[in-house]
Amino acid sequence: MFPDEGALIAPDPESHWMSESHKKKSSPDGPSATALSADALFHGCDPALLDFETTADLPDLDHVMGQERALEALDFGIEMAHEGYNLYVLGSTGLGKRSLVNRLLGESAARRPVPSDWCYxxxxxxxxxxxxxxxPAGTGQALRRDMQQAVxxxxxxxxxxxxxxxxxxxxQEIxxxxxxxxEQAFAALREKAEREHVVLLRTPGGYTLAPTREGEILDADDFAKLPEDEQKAIEKVVEELKxxxxxxxxxxxxxxxxMRERHKELSLSVSSFTLDQHLGELRRKYQDLDEVQAYIDAxxxxLLENAEQIRSLGEEEGGGPNPAGQAARQLNRYKINVLVDHAHTEGAPVxxxxxxxxQNLVGRVEHTVQFGTLVTDFSLIKSGALARANGGYLVLDADKVLSHAFAWQGLKRALRAREVRIESLEAMLSIASTTTLEPEPIPLDLKVVxxxxxxxxxxxxxxxPEFGRLFKVAADFSEDIRRDDEATRLYARLIASRQRTANLRPLGRDAVARVIEQxxxxxxxxxxxxxxxxSLDDLLxxxxxxxxKAGAERVQAEHVQQAVAAGIRRASRIRERVHEEITRGIQLVDVDGERIGQVNGLSVISLGEFSxxxxxxxxxxxxxxEGEVxxxxREVELGGAIHSKGVLILSSYLAWRYSTDLPLSLAASLTFEQSYGLVEGDSASVAELCALLSVLADAPIRQSLAVTGSVNQHGEVQAIGGVNEKIEGFFDVCAARGLTGRQGVIIPASNRPHLMLRHDVVEAVRExxxxxxxxSHVDQASTLLTGLQAGVPDExxxxxxxxxxxxxxxxxxxLAQLRQAFSGRDGDNPPH
Structure with a gap:
C-alpha cells in the first residue's frame, strides 16, 4: 500500500457531527451512512455544454489554460534584469513546461539584440x-578566415x-x-710587411709572419746565421707586424x-615591407575594432621576430606553405579560435x-599527444553551453545537472562570478600532470532556466544555501484546474488546438466529452x-x-473509450495476475460471509503510470x-511511518472513547495478511479500527464489504487517495466470483467529489x-460492517x-477489572 495524498484533503462537513461532544445525538441510534446513487459515482460531461459539431468548428485556444500563476512568474523572471533572478520551473513531467518555456524564451529572444562573438x-x-x-556578431569567422589567409x-x-x-x-653587396x-686590410698589412722584408702567410692554424732575403723565406738555420744586430732588427719588425x-x-x-646587423636590417626591412603589405588590408578592414588592431600589432x-623560421615554412618544394607537421604547429600560434559564432543567429540565443x-557546461581544454606527452594550446579550447548562451538563455534539466559530477558547482560558480572560466577538470582536481592553459575568463550575462x-x-x-540567491524565481505549474462550465468549454478548445497541432482527425462532440471525463x-x-x-496528446x-482502424472520418466517443481500454490492457498484466490469485484462493480474500476480527482493506499499487x-x-x-496496540x-520493519502513525491513533481513540476512567488494559495486534512488501499510508486505519472493534465487541464483520479511509483520534473518517482504483479493484474481485447484490465498498464521505468510476461499476450500482x-465517522462504518447500531451515549x-x-x-x-484483580493477587505492584 502506498501513501495516500488524499489524506491531506479536508473532511466533509458531515464528518464534524461529534466535534462538540461525542455524547450528543443526531438520531436515537447515531448517524447513518449514505448509500451513493449511480449518478454520484461518475461526474460526466454533458455534451449539451459543447455547442459545436466537431473540433473543426472550434478556434484554437489563444492562451495557456490554467497556468496563469506560472506565466506571471515566467514573464517576471525573463524580463527581470538584475543578478540572481534565474528561474526554476517546477511541476510533474508532461505538463507542457518545456514547450511553454521554449515559446516564451523564443519570443523574448527575438526582441533582444544578437550578442557578440567570442574568440581566443x-x-x-x-x-x-x-x-x-x-x-561584433558574425565577425569571428570572418576574422579567422582573413587571418589564416593573411598568414x-x-x-x-x-x-x-x-x-x-x-x-x-x-x-651580396653587403x-x-x-x-x-x-681583403684591403690584409693587403695593406701584407704591403707593410713586404717593405720590411717580411711575408704574411696563411696557415691552417691562422696567419704567420716570416722574414725574407732576396725574395726567399729564411728558415731557422739561415736566420741564425745572420748577424745578431740584423736578427734583432728583424725580430723587432716582426713583433710590430704581429x-x-x-x-x-x-x-x-x-x-x-x-655584416650580420646589416643583413638583419635588410631582412627586417624586407620582412616589414612584406608584412605591411599583407597586414595593411587587415588593418583597414578592422580599423574600428581597437582590440583587433592591438592583436595585429602583436x-x-x-612575425618579425620569427621571420627566419616563418620564411623557412615557405621554402619547401614547390615554394608554397606546408600546413603539415612542424609547419602546422608553427602556424597554430597565429590562428583565431572562434569560441562562439553568431553569424547566423537571429536575436538572443536560446x-x-x-x-x-x-565540460559541456563550462567548456574544456583538449590535448594532443606529441612524442608520448599530452600538450595543448589555445586553439584546443572548446566552448560550453554557458558561453554559447551568453547574452541569451540557457535551459537545463535540474536532475541532469545534479547527476553529473561538478556540473552543479561549476554552474553556480559561473553565475556567482558572472564569468565563464574555462579550466581543465583534470588540472583543477590535480589528477593529471599535463601542459595546460589559463584562458582569460569571459564575462557572463545570461538567464538560466x-x-x-x-x-x-x-x-x-x-x-x-546558494540556490535561493541564484534562482530567485519559481514558476510553479498547476497540475489541474477547477471544472466548471466555462473551463469545460475552454478545455474543448484546448483539445481542438492539440488535435490540429498533431494533424489528427477532428473529434465529435461526444468524443470531446469523453476526453474531458478522462x-x-x-x-x-x-x-x-x-x-x-x-497524457492528453497520447489519448488524442x-x-x-x-x-x-474503423475507417471513421472523425473520432467518436467509442474510439476514445477504445483507446482508454487498450492502454489499460497493455499495462494490466500484473493487475490480472493479482486478481486471479485472489479469485483462485491463493491470496485469501472473502467476499461473502461474516468473520470476527477480519475485514477487507483496500490499497493501491502503482506501476509507473498505471495504478x-x-x-x-x-x-x-x-x-x-497494558494498553498496547x-x-x-512495524515490528518487522515492513510498515512505513505514515501507516504506523495510523495504528498509534487507534489506541488513542480507544482510550479516549472507552477508557477515560479506567486504564486501557488490552494487548491488541493488527496485520495485513499475506503482505510481503512495504505497507505505507493510513488509508487502512478505518478498516483496522473496525477489525479491532469487532474483536472487542465479539461482532462478526460482513466480508461482502471492503473499507478504505483514514481515521483521526476522534473517530472522524478522513479522505484518502486512489479511491477510484480501490473501489474498482474490489469490484473486479467480486465480479470474478459473482456479484450477489450484497457487496460494496465503504469510502470517506469527503471522497465523494473524487469519484470517476468505470461505467461497468456505475451500471452495477445502478442495477x-x-x-x-x-x-464520515467510524461508527457509521462499524454499523455497516457488523449490522449492530453504534449507538450514542446518553447524558x-x-x-x-x-x-x-x-x-x-x-x-x-x-479487561481493566481483570488486570486490577491480577495486580491485587500478585502484590501491590502490577506484574511485569
Missing part, C-alpha cells in the same frame, strides 16, 4: 594565458621576397663590402657582427543542453480537470488511431494487556448489484444496551 587569441608574451577577444600569404610572400633578385643583390674591407696582425684579426668579429611583432556535464520536479526544488531550497479521472477528482498535456493520438486497487485481508486480535508490519457507501455517558459501543466498552471494562 594567442598572447605571444605569455602563451599559457590566451586572451579572450570580443567581436599563409605572408609565408609565401616572405619566401619569395628573400629569394628575389633585389634581395640577393643587396645581400657581403662584398665586408669582404673587400677584409701587433698589427692581432689588431686586424681582432677587428674581424666586429666586422662580421656589422602579431606583426611576433540554448538547451541535454547532457550538462561540467532550470526545469525539474517539485521535490527537487524544495530539497535544493532546504540544503543548498481528464477528470486523471486528476482523481470529478470536479477538476488534469492539465497533463502529455491513440483515439485517432482507433478511428483510422490499480487490490483488496487485502486485515485481521485483529485482542487480549488482556501492536502493528506487526443494485454493487454498492458504494460514504461515511450520563451510558451507551444503549446491545449497541456496538456498549459491547466494546463492556469488554474493555472487564
Amino acid at each position: 587569441i594567442n598572447d605571444f608574451d605569455t602563451p599559457h594565458r590566451p586572451r579572450a577577444l570580443r567581436l 599563409e600569404d605572408i609565408i609565401t610572400a616572405l619566401a619569395a621576397a628573400f629569394q628575389s633578385e633585389a634581395y640577393r643583390s643587396q645581400a 657581403h662584398d663590402e665586408f669582404k673587400e674591407r677584409d 701587433q698589427d696582425l692581432k689588431q686586424l684579426i681582432a677587428q674581424i668579429p666586429r666586422w662580421q657582427r656589422e 602579431l606583426r611583432k611576433d 540554448v538547451y543542453e541535454d547532457n550538462p556535464t561540467y 532550470l526545469v525539474g520536479d517539485r521535490l527537487l526544488y524544495y530539497l535544493l531550497q532546504e540544503y543548498d 481528464a477528470a479521472r486523471r486528476a482523481e477528482d470529478g470536479e477538476r480537470l488534469s492539465l497533463h498535456m502529455g 493520438r491513440e483515439a485517432d488511431y482507433w478511428a483510422g 490499480f486497487g487490490r483488496p487485502s485481508r486485515i485481521t485483529a486480535t485482542a487480549r488482556l494487556g 501492536v502493528d506487526i508490519e 443494485g448489484r454493487f454498492h458504494v457507501h460514504a461515511v 450520563a455517558g451510558q451507551w444503549p444496551p446491545e449497541s456496538l459501543n456498549a459491547r466494546v466498552q463492556a469488554r474493555l471494562t472487564t
Whole structure:
C-alpha cells in the first residue's frame, strides 16, 4: 500500500457531527451512512455544454489554460534584469513546461539584440594565458578566415621576397663590402710587411709572419746565421707586424657582427615591407575594432621576430606553405579560435543542453599527444553551453545537472562570478600532470532556466544555501484546474488546438466529452480537470488511431473509450495476475460471509503510470494487556511511518472513547495478511479500527464489504487517495466470483467529489448489484460492517444496551477489572 495524498484533503462537513461532544445525538441510534446513487459515482460531461459539431468548428485556444500563476512568474523572471533572478520551473513531467518555456524564451529572444562573438587569441608574451577577444556578431569567422589567409600569404610572400633578385643583390653587396674591407686590410698589412722584408702567410692554424732575403723565406738555420744586430732588427719588425696582425684579426668579429646587423636590417626591412603589405588590408578592414588592431600589432611583432623560421615554412618544394607537421604547429600560434559564432543567429540565443556535464557546461581544454606527452594550446579550447548562451538563455534539466559530477558547482560558480572560466577538470582536481592553459575568463550575462520536479526544488531550497540567491524565481505549474462550465468549454478548445497541432482527425462532440471525463479521472477528482498535456496528446493520438482502424472520418466517443481500454490492457498484466490469485484462493480474500476480527482493506499499487486497487485481508486480535496496540508490519520493519502513525491513533481513540476512567488494559495486534512488501499510508486505519472493534465487541464483520479511509483520534473518517482504483479493484474481485447484490465498498464521505468510476461499476450500482457507501465517522462504518447500531451515549455517558459501543466498552471494562484483580493477587505492584 502506498501513501495516500488524499489524506491531506479536508473532511466533509458531515464528518464534524461529534466535534462538540461525542455524547450528543443526531438520531436515537447515531448517524447513518449514505448509500451513493449511480449518478454520484461518475461526474460526466454533458455534451449539451459543447455547442459545436466537431473540433473543426472550434478556434484554437489563444492562451495557456490554467497556468496563469506560472506565466506571471515566467514573464517576471525573463524580463527581470538584475543578478540572481534565474528561474526554476517546477511541476510533474508532461505538463507542457518545456514547450511553454521554449515559446516564451523564443519570443523574448527575438526582441533582444544578437550578442557578440567570442574568440581566443594567442598572447605571444605569455602563451599559457590566451586572451579572450570580443567581436561584433558574425565577425569571428570572418576574422579567422582573413587571418589564416593573411598568414599563409605572408609565408609565401616572405619566401619569395628573400629569394628575389633585389634581395640577393643587396645581400651580396653587403657581403662584398665586408669582404673587400677584409681583403684591403690584409693587403695593406701584407704591403707593410713586404717593405720590411717580411711575408704574411696563411696557415691552417691562422696567419704567420716570416722574414725574407732576396725574395726567399729564411728558415731557422739561415736566420741564425745572420748577424745578431740584423736578427734583432728583424725580430723587432716582426713583433710590430704581429701587433698589427692581432689588431686586424681582432677587428674581424666586429666586422662580421656589422655584416650580420646589416643583413638583419635588410631582412627586417624586407620582412616589414612584406608584412605591411599583407597586414595593411587587415588593418583597414578592422580599423574600428581597437582590440583587433592591438592583436595585429602583436602579431606583426611576433612575425618579425620569427621571420627566419616563418620564411623557412615557405621554402619547401614547390615554394608554397606546408600546413603539415612542424609547419602546422608553427602556424597554430597565429590562428583565431572562434569560441562562439553568431553569424547566423537571429536575436538572443536560446540554448538547451541535454547532457550538462561540467565540460559541456563550462567548456574544456583538449590535448594532443606529441612524442608520448599530452600538450595543448589555445586553439584546443572548446566552448560550453554557458558561453554559447551568453547574452541569451540557457535551459537545463535540474536532475541532469545534479547527476553529473561538478556540473552543479561549476554552474553556480559561473553565475556567482558572472564569468565563464574555462579550466581543465583534470588540472583543477590535480589528477593529471599535463601542459595546460589559463584562458582569460569571459564575462557572463545570461538567464538560466532550470526545469525539474517539485521535490527537487524544495530539497535544493532546504540544503543548498546558494540556490535561493541564484534562482530567485519559481514558476510553479498547476497540475489541474477547477471544472466548471466555462473551463469545460475552454478545455474543448484546448483539445481542438492539440488535435490540429498533431494533424489528427477532428473529434465529435461526444468524443470531446469523453476526453474531458478522462481528464477528470486523471486528476482523481470529478470536479477538476488534469492539465497533463502529455497524457492528453497520447489519448488524442491513440483515439485517432482507433478511428483510422474503423475507417471513421472523425473520432467518436467509442474510439476514445477504445483507446482508454487498450492502454489499460497493455499495462494490466500484473493487475490480472493479482486478481486471479485472489479469485483462485491463493491470496485469501472473502467476499461473502461474516468473520470476527477480519475485514477487507483496500490499497493501491502503482506501476509507473498505471495504478490499480487490490483488496487485502486485515485481521485483529485482542487480549488482556497494558494498553498496547501492536502493528506487526512495524515490528518487522515492513510498515512505513505514515501507516504506523495510523495504528498509534487507534489506541488513542480507544482510550479516549472507552477508557477515560479506567486504564486501557488490552494487548491488541493488527496485520495485513499475506503482505510481503512495504505497507505505507493510513488509508487502512478505518478498516483496522473496525477489525479491532469487532474483536472487542465479539461482532462478526460482513466480508461482502471492503473499507478504505483514514481515521483521526476522534473517530472522524478522513479522505484518502486512489479511491477510484480501490473501489474498482474490489469490484473486479467480486465480479470474478459473482456479484450477489450484497457487496460494496465503504469510502470517506469527503471522497465523494473524487469519484470517476468505470461505467461497468456505475451500471452495477445502478442495477443494485454493487454498492458504494460514504461515511464520515467510524461508527457509521462499524454499523455497516457488523449490522449492530453504534449507538450514542446518553447524558450520563451510558451507551444503549446491545449497541456496538456498549459491547466494546463492556469488554474493555472487564479487561481493566481483570488486570486490577491480577495486580491485587500478585502484590501491590502490577506484574511485569
